[in-house]
Amino acid sequence: MSGLLPKVELHLHLEGAAPPGFIRGLAAEKKVDIARIFDERGNYAYDDFWHFLKVYEAATEPLKTPEDYHRLTLAVLEESAAAGVIYSETFLSPDFCGGRDLSAWREFLHAIREAADLAERRDGIVLRGIVTPIRHLGPEKAKEVALCAAETAGDWVVGFGLAGDEKSGKPKDFSWAFDAAREAGLRLTAHAGEWGGPESVRDALRDLRVERIGHGVRAIEDLALVDELAERGIVLEVCPGSNIALGLYQDWRSHPIHELRERGVKVTVSTDDPPFFHTTMAREYDRLATAFDWDEGVFDEIAKTSAKAAFCDEKTRENILKKLEKAHA
Numbered sequence: 001m002s003g004l005l006p007k008v009e010l011h012l013h014l015e016g017a018a019p020p021g022f023i024r025g026l027a028a029e030k031k032v033d034i035a036r037i038f039d040e041r042g043n044y045a046y047d048d049f050w051h052f053l054k055v056y057e058a059a060t061e062p063l064k065t066p067e068d069y070h071r072l073t074l075a076v077l078e079e080s081a082a083a084g085v086i087y088s089e090t091f092l093s094p095d096f097c098g099g100r101d102l103s104a105w106r107e108f109l110h111a112i113r114e115a116a117d118l119a120e121r122r123d124g125i126v127l128r129g130i131v132t133p134i135r136h137l138g139p140e141k142a143k144e145v146a147l148c149a150a151e152t153a154g155d156w157v158v159g160f161g162l163a164g165d166e167k168s169g170k171p172k173d174f175s176w177a178f179d180a181a182r183e184a185g186l187r188l189t190a191h192a193g194e195w196g197g198p199e200s201v202r203d204a205l206r207d208l209r210v211e212r213i214g215h216g217v218r219a220i221e222d223l224a225l226v227d228e229l230a231e232r233g234i235v236l237e238v239c240p241g242s243n244i245a246l247g248l249y250q251d252w253r254s255h256p257i258h259e260l261r262e263r264g265v266k267v268t269v270s271t272d273d274p275p276f277f278h279t280t281m282a283r284e285y286d287r288l289a290t291a292f293d294w295d296e297g298v299f300d301e302i303a304k305t306s307a308k309a310a311f312c313d314e315k316t317r318e319n320i321l322k323k324l325e326k327a328h329a
């Protein structure tokens with residue numbers, strides 16, 4: 001039912017969305033041997049979250065130049081548009097794009113934006129960027145990433161986040177980077193409440209002053225926190241298929257997205273790293289519809305919540321909302 005419903009995605013890692021065929025092809029061109037990260041059917045293969053992070057990093061090995069990121073962006077947006085996505089925000093890391101060197105970062109960004117413009121003309125999909133340091137690389141590198149983000153903040157780089165291993169360090173270790181990003185006018189989100197519990201969500205809200213939380217689903221273990229999220233209108237970038245693929249929840253019906261929504265929390269739906277989790281936005285919608293009996297009205301509300309929580313400028317937001325209205329008229 002959901003294949004063609006227009007969708008708004010707020011939580012997508014650009015490298016994590018790389019179609020495995022694209023990465024295999026690029027690796028062959030560049031003679032980079034990463035055969036170890038694929039299973040016999042050519043999909044990404046990993047055992048658990050920490051191994052997934054290693055496989056993810058290996059998959060980025062053939063992605064070396066701005067031109068590679070140009071091609072990557074086109075490949076990713078083609079998949080997203082085919083799943084009905086009309087607006088997407090992607091996490092980008094100067095750690096992968098130019099090793100935190102500002103002029104190199106600008107070149108990568110230029111190539112990615114050019115590809116995004118092409119995809120917008122081709123498929124109507126709109127992309128914006130959220131710069132993210134990698135948590136397990138530590139706060140010092142995060143500062144350099146924040147400086148890259150601040151220098152390039154504007155109509156396309158619209159947000160700042162925190163990705164990587166949630167068990168590495170504390171949110172407050174990154175408050176300098178988040179303060180710098182905030183001062184540059186960037187809107188803020190952070191991964192929390194995925195591998196860490198409710199405390200991790202509280203820490204991110206207090207120490208990083210974010211307005212959205214990446215995942216945040218483990219807030220469900222503390223109903224006072226759930227009430228606080230609902231009252232403050234904090235938006236959760238929920239990625240159910242990712243959580244289930246990584247074993248955080250056993251199956252779709254055990255996933256807390258439905259209960260969080262029932263309790264008044266603003267939930268949105270994203271894919272995180274779709275080919276790693278064998279998912280797409282269309283598949284997420286289908287699985288959620290089956291698990292919780294969600295109808296088009298629920299998905300319409302979720303898409304509008306996502307559009308309102310997007311970090312883009314108001315004109316872009318109005319355009320997305322208009323498209324959503326049209327689809328449900």
Ligand SMILES: [Zn+2]
Nearest residue numbers: 163191214272
């Ligand atoms: Zn993520």
